[in-house]
Amino acid sequence: MMFVRSFVFFLGVLATVFFGWAALVGIPDAMISEIPPPEDLPRYTDVQLFGRKIYIREGCLYCHSQQVRPEGFGSDDDRFWGRPSVPGDYVYDKPHLLGTMRTGPDLMNIGVRQPSVDWHLIHLYNPRLVSPGSIMPPYPWLFNEKPSAGPNERVLTLPDSIAPKGNVVVATEEATALTEYLLSLNRSYPVRQ
Amino acid sequence: MPRRKSDVAGSHAEFKSRDAHADEHLRISIDDSARTPTVFYFATAVGWLVVGTIAGVITSLKFNLPDFLGDIPALTFGRIRPVHLNTVMYGWASLAGAGMIVWLTARLCRVPLQWGWLQYLAAIFWNLGVLAGTVAILTGYSQGLEWLEFPTFAGALIAGGFLLFAASIVQTFRKRNVEHLYVSLWYIMASLLWFPVLYVVANLGIYQGVVEAAMNWWYGHNALATWFTPIGLAGAYYFIPKVIGRPIYSYYLGLLGFWAFALFYNWNGIHHLVGGPLPTWLVTVSIVASVMMVVPVMAVAVNHHMTTVNHFRMLRFSPTLRFVVFGSMCYTAVSFQGSLESIRSIQEVAHFTHYTIGHAHLGVYGFLTMILFGAMYYIIPRLAKWEWPYPGLIKVHFWSTAIGIAVYVTALSIGGWFQGIEMNDPSIPFLDVVRNTQPYLWARSASGVLILVGHLIFAYQFFVVIKRAGPRRFAPALFREPAPLEPATTEEQRP
Structure with a gap:
């Protein structure tokens, strides 16, 4: 028994x-x-995938979601965060980065909303330079200080009060790759809801 | 399981035996067999508790002072936050729970711990897994899935540790010397089956895209359903009747609660993705299951309340009872809150905000951690054969953590709710929403510091009692001495 x-x-x-x-x-x-992948959704390039790794390494997902809610459910549409997300938008995503927190804004379409490379680089170096009142952490280790920039290096345009004396601040490969990834976040192509 | 209502008395049965003397010997031999593994689990758990709490306080301060420790990559918000979660869940709560289960299973099966040597290996594997996973996150090797950040090798160490731990518990269960299985044992044995399945499937990494998101929250919520909540409930079901000295109110409510829990809790996870890009039916299924959780929660709440009723006076004396009853009340509160929170109209506001963080802490801290503290206050003196030397410090520990978690949950519930309402109003700029959360986030940091102080005091006394140092006491450490003519509390009934 x-x-x-x-x-x-x-x-x-x-x-x-x-x-x-x-x-x-x-x-x-x-x-x-x-579900087949949407025709207009490109695969990530190698550089974008490397940038995506930096996004995961630095834990961006703990403050930024990548999912747009439907109209009438929250204010995502009115904040211009994009059309509602569909499963097809994520077919190339591994690991997924949908997120559960919006300490910062949604990034599903940040590449459309903010296409400037310089803005993103300065924002990563110190968010409060371009976004006063932001509580995003700075990522100075994605940048190098050196006397002069190399041939293919991107120099940050910093205000005098911040810029290091006698040196320039250049973006590392990690910073440019992360920016490439952020710019690739564009799910504005039309889909069937 | 019992055949007659009379042997429902579970924890009580230990004292009702024909031969009290033989019983005492049995308890001593059981405690001897569980001593080293349980103390080892507990000691490492307390270590992870301190590490995890410090990580939590750093995380919280970064919301207030974003440039604080801002140029140290390992301590950036996005790394120290998952370190906090993983160290407190897989380090503190899991190891403390394992220690409690080792002792409790042997006691409830009335047989010394079997294959105890496996427990040393298990504890070592488990600790190495948590350590390796923590270092991996700090150095940038997170898997990027919430609750599953540890890389595969760290996960494999933890899974291996869990299986060794479970093997020894199952063997103890098989050698049991009892006719009926007490409620706590059902939860323990079920979790040993559930959690390894869940953890291994989740770590296989076979899903992609939104299905991986579904898997992620199936896992994230089920880690609570299959492991952490069963630990807490097993503890509550054991210690409340034990300390009060009367049987659990109703065996049948216990049975109803257990099976309803098993049926509904497994289906809850997708309420983390309300409004997300998943089929509507899937989200709806999870919301329905979340609301159905009212059934097992009511069953547990009524059972524990009816057991405690007329004995609330004892909360003034017994540290174990006070911590465990506090935890049980939080379980009821957090579960009802969770059922409500899953509903779409509430999620529209609460999702993506600090409100959810408050809810999570009410569960994992207010409920689980407080019950684990209560369990340790009960178990440790029996194993160390040394009473807690400083009852005053237990009092400080209780009030700092109880007030701390109350402030924490209140601040984030209010602040998070406003955050959600403001975020849903597109006329309010996003940065204003961020700014308006600051007072609540400062309150959260302050409550975190208070909790950290409580933990440091607890850790200090824990290591004093393990070393059998401090003033020697010959009676249990109570919050206050009972008046001379009052009957002694049953907590003194120990070998």
């Missing part, structure tokens, strides 16, 4: 976790993996 009861208990317990997985992950997987 004891054995039968234990067996039923363990079977029941395993069944609960299995059905939870099937409903929340298994069936959606079967449905969504059928």
Whole structure:
């Protein structure tokens, strides 16, 4: 009797976790993996993928979501964050970066909203230079200070009060790749909702 | 499981045995067998608690002072925040829970711990896993999935540790010397089946795109459902009747609560993606399951309240009871809050804000951590054979953490709600929304410091008692001495 009861208990317990997985992950997987990628959604380039790694390394996802909510649910549309996101927008995303927090604004279409490379580089170097009142952390380790810039290096245009004396601040490969990735965030192509 | 209502008395049965003397010997031999593994789990857990709390306070201060420690890559917000989450969840709560389970399973099965040597290996693997994962995040090797930041090798160490831990517990269970299984044991044995399945599937990395997001929150919420909440409930079901000295109010409510918990909790996770790019039916299923959580939560709340009713006076004396009852009340509160929070109209405001962070801390701190503190106050003196030397410090520990978490949750609930309302009003510039959260975030930092002080005091006394130092006491450390004519509390009934 004891054995039968234990067996039923363990079977029941395993069944609960299995059905939870099937409903929340298994069936959606079967449905969504059928969806073809949108024609106008380009694959990430190698540089963009490298930038995406920096985005993950520095934990940008803990303050920035990448999902636009539908009209009538929040104010995403009125804030010009883009059209509502669809599963097809994420087919090339691994790991996914949907996020759960908006300490900062949504970035699903930041490449459309803010296409300036210089703005992004200065913003990464010290967010408060271009966005007063921001509480985003600075990322000085994505930049180098040196006496003069090399041939292909991008120099930051900094106000005199911030600029280091006698040196210039140049973006590292990591900073330019991260910026490339941010500029690639553009899901403005039309989709069927 | 019991056949008759009379052997429902679970924890009580230990004292009702025919031969009290043999019982005492059995308890001593059980405590001897669990001593080293449990103390090892607890000691490392307390270490991770201090590390995790410091990481939490740094994280919080960065909201107030964004340039604070701003040029140290390892301490940037996006790394120290996941370090906080992972060290407190997989370091503190998991290891403390494992220590409690080792001792509790042996006690409830009335048999010394089996295969105890596996527990040393398990604890070492587990700690190495948490350490490796933490270093990986700090140096930039996060996997980028919330709750699953640890890279595969760290995850494998933790999974291996868990399996070794579970093997020894299952063996102890198989050698049990009891006719019926007490409620706490159901939760423990279920979690040993659930959590490894969940953790391994989640770490396989076989999903992509929005399905990975679904998997991520299936995991994120189920880590609570299959591991952390069962630890807390097993503790509450054991310690409340134990300290009060009367049986749990209703076995049938316990049974209803357990199976409703098992059925509904597993389906909750996708409420983290309300408004997201997922099929509507999927989100709706999770919302329905989240609301259905009212059933198991009511069952547990009524059961614990009816057990405690008429005995609330004892909260003035027993540290264990006070921590555990505080935790149980938080469980009821956080669960009802969670059911409401999953509803679309509430999510429209609360999602993406600090409100959710407040909710998470009410659960993992107010409920789980407080119950683990209560469990440690009960278990440690029995294993160390040394009473807590400074009851005054226990009092400071209780009030600093209780007030700390109350301020924390209040500040973030109010601040987060306003944040959500303002964010949904497009006429308010985003940076104004950010600015308006600052007073609440300062209050959160202050409450974090208060909690850290409580933890340092607790850690100090923990290591004093483990070393069997400090003034020697011959009676349990209570918040106040009972008046001479009052009956003694049952907490003194120990070998």
